[in-house]
Amino acid sequence: MSPQFQMVSREHVELVTVYEISKLLSSSLDVDRTFRVALNVLSVHMGFNRAMIVLAGEGGALSLHSSLGMTGEQIRRSRWSSGEGITGRVFARGAPIIVPDVAEEPEFIDRTGAFGASEGQRNAFIAVPIKTHDEVLGVLVGQRVVGAKSRLNDDLRMLTMVAGLMAQALVLSRSISEEHARLRDETRRLQKAVRRRYSIDNVVGASKQMQEVFAEVHMVAPSRSTVLIRGESGTGKEAIARALHYLSPRKSAPFITVNCAALSESLLESELFGHERGAFTGATSERKGRFELANGGTLFLDEIGDISPAFQAKLLRILQERQFERVGGTRSIKVDVRLVCATNRNLEAMVRRGEFRADLYYRINVVSVFLPPLRDRREDIPLLVNHFVERFNKENRRELKVSNEAMKVLMNCYWPGNVRELENCIERTATMSQGEVISALNFPCRNNRCLTQILHHVDKEDAVAAAAEQGLPSEARVPMPPLPGPSRRPAEADLSGDDGEPVYVGPTVNLPSAPSRQFADAGEPPQDQRDRLIWALEQCGWVQAKAARLLRITPRQLAYALQKHNIEVRKF
Numbered sequence: 001m002s003p004q005f006q007m008v009s010r011e012h013v014e015l016v017t018v019y020e021i022s023k024l025l026s027s028s029l030d031v032d033r034t035f036r037v038a039l040n041v042l043s044v045h046m047g048f049n050r051a052m053i054v055l056a057g058e059g060g061a062l063s064l065h066s067s068l069g070m071t072g073e074q075i076r077r078s079r080w081s082s083g084e085g086i087t088g089r090v091f092a093r094g095a096p097i098i099v100p101d102v103a104e105e106p107e108f109i110d111r112t113g114a115f116g117a118s119e120g121q122r123n124a125f126i127a128v129p130i131k132t133h134d135e136v137l138g139v140l141v142g143q144r145v146v147g148a149k150s151r152l153n154d155d156l157r158m159l160t161m162v163a164g165l166m167a168q169a170l171v172l173s174r175s176i177s178e179e180h181a182r183l184r185d186e187t188r189r190l191q192k193a194v195r196r197r198y199s200i201d202n203v204v205g206a207s208k209q210m211q212e213v214f215a216e217v218h219m220v221a222p223s224r225s226t227v228l229i230r231g232e233s234g235t236g237k238e239a240i241a242r243a244l245h246y247l248s249p250r251k252s253a254p255f256i257t258v259n260c261a262a263l264s265e266s267l268l269e270s271e272l273f274g275h276e277r278g279a280f281t282g283a284t285s286e287r288k289g290r291f292e293l294a295n296g297g298t299l300f301l302d303e304i305g306d307i308s309p310a311f312q313a314k315l316l317r318i319l320q321e322r323q324f325e326r327v328g329g330t331r332s333i334k335v336d337v338r339l340v341c342a343t344n345r346n347l348e349a350m351v352r353r354g355e356f357r358a359d360l361y362y363r364i365n366v367v368s369v370f371l372p373p374l375r376d377r378r379e380d381i382p383l384l385v386n387h388f389v390e391r392f393n394k395e396n397r398r399e400l401k402v403s404n405e406a407m408k409v410l411m412n413c414y415w416p417g418n419v420r421e422l423e424n425c426i427e428r429t430a431t432m433s434q435g436e437v438i439s440a441l442n443f444p445c446r447n448n449r450c451l452t453q454i455l456h457h458v459d460k461e462d463a464v465a466a467a468a469e470q471g472l473p474s475e476a477r478v479p480m481p482p483l484p485g486p487s488r489r490p491a492e493a494d495l496s497g498d499d500g501e502p503v504y505v506g507p508t509v510n511l512p513s514a515p516s517r518q519f520a521d522a523g524e525p526p527q528d529q530r531d532r533l534i535w536a537l538e539q540c541g542w543v544q545a546k547a548a549r550l551l552r553i554t555p556r557q558l559a560y561a562l563q564k565h566n567i568e569v570r571k572f
Contacts, residue, residue, distance in 0.1 A: 010151070014158050017045040021162055025169040029176055032066070035166065039068040046158060048142040050114055053130070053166070054080065054087055055138035062091060064112075065138065074112040085109035087139050090127040094136045096160060098152050099125035102143075115143050122146040126155050130163045130170065137170055200243040203236060204387045207377040213240070213369060220367050221247035226319070228304075228364050229342040231371030234420030237342040238302060240369060244340055245298040253297030256290045261303035265311050270327050272315075279328025291324060295335045304364060305345035305356065312357045319363045339364065374418040381411055384419060388426040389438075400430050405440040413445070530565040533558075542569060 021038045028034050039051045050069040054062045064078035083092040086108055090097050099105045102125045103117035110116040115125055124146045130138040140163040142155065200214055220227060221244050229237045238257065245255045263271055270279075274289030290299060307315065318324045323334040341364045350356035374381065385402055393400055402410075415421055425443070433442050444450045532551070540546035548558040562569060 010154065013045055014154070017041060017158065018161055018165075020045070022165050025165050029169075029173045031166075031170055031173045034169065035066040036068075038162065038166070039066055042142065042159075042162065043068055046142075046144075046155070048144050050143040052078070052112075052141045053138060054078070054091070054141065055130075055170075056082075056091065056136070062088060062139070070112060070114045074114045078112050080111060085111065086125060086127055087111075087141060090129055090139050091136055094129045094131055096126070096128040096156055098156055100146065100152065115141070118145075124150065124152055124155075126152065126159055128156065128159045128163045130167045132167050132171060137167055140166065200239070200247075203239050203243065204383050205377065205380045206383055207372075207379045209372040209377045210380060213371060216367075216369050217243050218247060220244065220369070222249065223367075224338055226339045226341070226364055226366040227369060228367070229340065229369045229371065231342075231344060232373050232416075232418055233344045234418035235371040235373060236419055237344075237371060238300065240371065241298075241300040241302075241340045241342060245300075245338075248298070248338070250297050250338060254294050255298050255300065256294040257300045257302065258290050259302045261306040265308045268307065268311060269314065273318075273324050273326050275327035276329040279326070283328070286326075289324075289326065291318065291335050291337055292333065294337045296337075298338045298340055301339065301341045303343060304341040305343035305347055305350060309355070309357065312360050316357065316360045316363060319360070374415040374422060378411055381422070382407060384422055385410055385426060388423050389430065392427060392430045396430075398430075399436055400433060400438055401436065402438045403440070406438050406442065409440045409443055409446070529561070530567065533561055533565060533567055537567075537569070544569065 020041050024037055024041065025031075025034050035053050039053070042048050042051055048068070050067075052067040052070065053065045055065040057063050060082045062080040062082065064075055067075055067078070070078075080088045080091075082088055086097055086099060086105070089107070099108055101117075101122045102108045102110070102115060103122070105125075108125065115123070117123060122145065123143055125141070125143050127139050127141045129136050130140055140159055142159055144150065144155065146152075200217060203210075203214075205211070205214070217240060227241075227244055229240055231237055241257075242255060245251060258268075258271060260268060270287075270289070272289050272291055274287050274292055275283050277283060277286050318335075319339065322336070323332045325332055347356055347361055347365070351358050351361050374384075385407065389400055389402055392398070410422070410425075413422075417424075428444070429438055429442050440446060533547075536547040536550045537544070540550055544558055544562075545555055548555045551558065553561075
């Protein structure tokens with residue numbers, strides 16, 4: 001073979017090698033993989049028996065990044081400082097070095113134990129810097145057995161070109177990694193800023209649903225709009241109402257709360273509008289109502305869905321005209337009050353049934369804030385539990401903690417009473433815990449003593465009635481997942497509906513045909529169930545507990561049967 005042909009063949013191999021490596025390095029930003037494969041290409045095409053890539057770390061120390069033909073122990077020993085040995089000197093000076101025979105080079109330090117001299121052959125060591133125009137990033141090293149046809153200068157030129165490609169790939173990979181890290185840090189900073197902005201004191205919640213609620217509160221708080229807070233009992237409606245007030249320009253003015261369900265119609269009217277002296281028996285002095293007391297501030301009407309239709313008309317007038325008269329008075333009083341209402345009832349269904357005025361509904365439902373039940377934001381349960389435990393420890397000077405098994409029990413509960421029920425459960429369990437760790441066995445539900453399992457049973461008829469109130473088809477069911485704890489009594493078993501979804505069913509109400517032995521002298525009861533209920537109540541002086549014992553059913557079953565048959569209990 002002529003020397004000219006050998007030269008053409010060598011140049012062709014070098015061109016193919018550079019092309020393959022450049023294509024490889026541009027195909028991916030994963031330099032850990034591409035650098036390792038590039039060394040394999042050098043070995044196959046150019047005949048290098050060993051090769052390695054050394055990169056600079058923090059403080060200028062050099063460490064092995066990728067290697068070819070080295071054992072695990074040799075890789076672990078691959079550490080250099082700048083200027084140490086041939087590799088360190090190439091990095092420090094930024095210039096390539098060729099060692100024709102490592103056995104005759106006094107400055108060669110075989111730190112790895114892989115590039116040393118071999119008996120009966122000469123090993124050449126070629127090191128070129130991996131550098132940009134102003135910075136040395138590392139060193140590319142190749143070793144070959146020197147033969148008669150070896151051309152080390154051509155190897156040096158080849159490795160220099162490959163090192164330049166590697167430098168570009170390394171700079172691009174690091175710049176993109178730095179940009180990703182910067183974007184991650186910026187995202188975390190913005191998320192923390194949003195959490196600090198969209199957060200409410202004394203309201204714990206990191207879930208997506210609660211973050212949306214916090215955002216709505218922050219948006220609506222500065223305005224004068226009337227707000228209707230919707231949600232189940234125990235979800236924290238009053239806390240949200242207070243947040244609306246203290247985040248508004250009215251925060252320095254009074255925040256007045258009225259529970260509409262706790263007062264009769266006449267008392268509620270006097271409570272809200274006030275009364276003049278002598279307006280009714282006992283009105284010995286003039287008294288300002290809650291609307292006057294909240295002038296310039298916020299008035300929170302809780303349980304707005306429980307007010308009577310007659311009072312709804314009175315409330316509508318003040319919402320329209322922003323003025324009212326006290327009970328027994330004739331002078332109109334104008335007030336500047338922001339109204340925040342809350343309810344756990346389905347106002348839309350009440351409007352359809354004629355139980356709630358549509359015009360009042362439109363007046364109070366300007367901005368609606370829906371609070372999700374706790375079962376729909378279970379990721380907040382650990383935060384709430386830790387918050388309640390920390391508060392209990394602070395108030396009672398204890399150091400209680402919650403075990404992982406106890407947290408699993410709390411995460412699997414249905415929580416029909418929502419956050420209020422969770423708070424009470426934590427306080428009750430913490431109070432009765434003797435050790436410093438709350439375990440799963442400390443909860444009443446693990447010992448069949450949880451009142452929630454008794455209070456929240458839903459009969460089939462109750463489920464249908466609840467579905468009708470919510471506007472659902474009559475065949476709808478109210479699903480309730482099984483509560484944790486020991487198995488329940490057969491009378492409280494879970495039954496499956498037609499769609500296979502479990503329906504939590506309570507005791508059935510089948511009135512016995514004969515009275516209990518305790519009331520054996522009461523005579524033969526009627527056969528009709530409604531007449532039998534009335535007969536039992538009359539026998540017991542309309543005392544429901546006695547009537548339940550007479551009929552051999554529970555008081556709860558009796559109360560349900562009275563409601564089912566529309567029997568009004570007489571009061572004496």
